Amino acid sequence: MQNVYELENISKIYGKTAALYDITLNIGDGPIGVIGYSGAGKTTLMKILAGLEAPSTGTIRFKDKDVTEKNVQSLRRVVTMLFQEPISFNRSVLENVAYGLRIRGVDGDEAIERASEALASLRLEGFENRKATKLSVGEQQRVSLARALVLDPEVLLLDEPTSNLDPANATVILEAIQEFAKKGLVIVSTHNFLDIRRLARWVVYLEKGRVVETGMTSELMDNPKDERVRRFVNGLF
Secondary structure (H helix, E strand, O other): OOOOEEEEEEEEEEOOEEEEEEEEEEEOOOOEEEEOOOOOOHHHHHHHHHOOOOOOEEEEEEOOEEOOOOOHHHHHOOEEEEOOOOOOOOOEHHHHHHHHHHHOOOOHHHHHHHHHHHHHHOOOOOOOOOEHHHOOHHHHHHHHHHHHHOOOOOEEEEEOOOOOOOHHHHHHHHHHHHHHOOOOEEEEEOOOHHHHHHHOOEEEEEEOOEEEEEEEHHHHHHOOOOHHHHHHHOOOO
């Protein structure tokens, strides 16, 4: 099976701090989980996979093509990232979800139809005319996910998608992610072990900007080979 991503000797330096150091990693069939302590480099890795950050050193390939400054926009058109904190425009829910379609040239009626379908998939029927910024955090996160899914991406990147959400909103989001995973690649970064077990087939463990261990979810979570991973999954420092 063709790798979706191939990362070779990727590092990301901010000033004198290395957020990622010498990452070599192939990502093929998903869903993929990315775990590690806070500050391990998870979000930085996700931003690089989304084309939102350029690596300081190394090469990233997407479907056998090098990602460069000249062609990164084509990557961004097929990869969508959902951040931990929901981002809402000061517009109606429907306009929030349709926004990405409109800037891509989708006409009004089609944009509205697709946005309505995306909202329905997140159980947000009847929310279309409500102001997005007035919704609860969980509802705003559902709107943000609908805004990502309506673009029909090939890759969906999720940074702590259920963090601080109540069980009802978290369940809706997880079900929508699982449905998307039937047709596209999901990569999720989270501290929630239940989410990892539910969503991920394969897991990457990062520590201090380095890949320490990778493996099938059940194997890595239940019987990690590296002592650093063992301490993490057992809640130790």
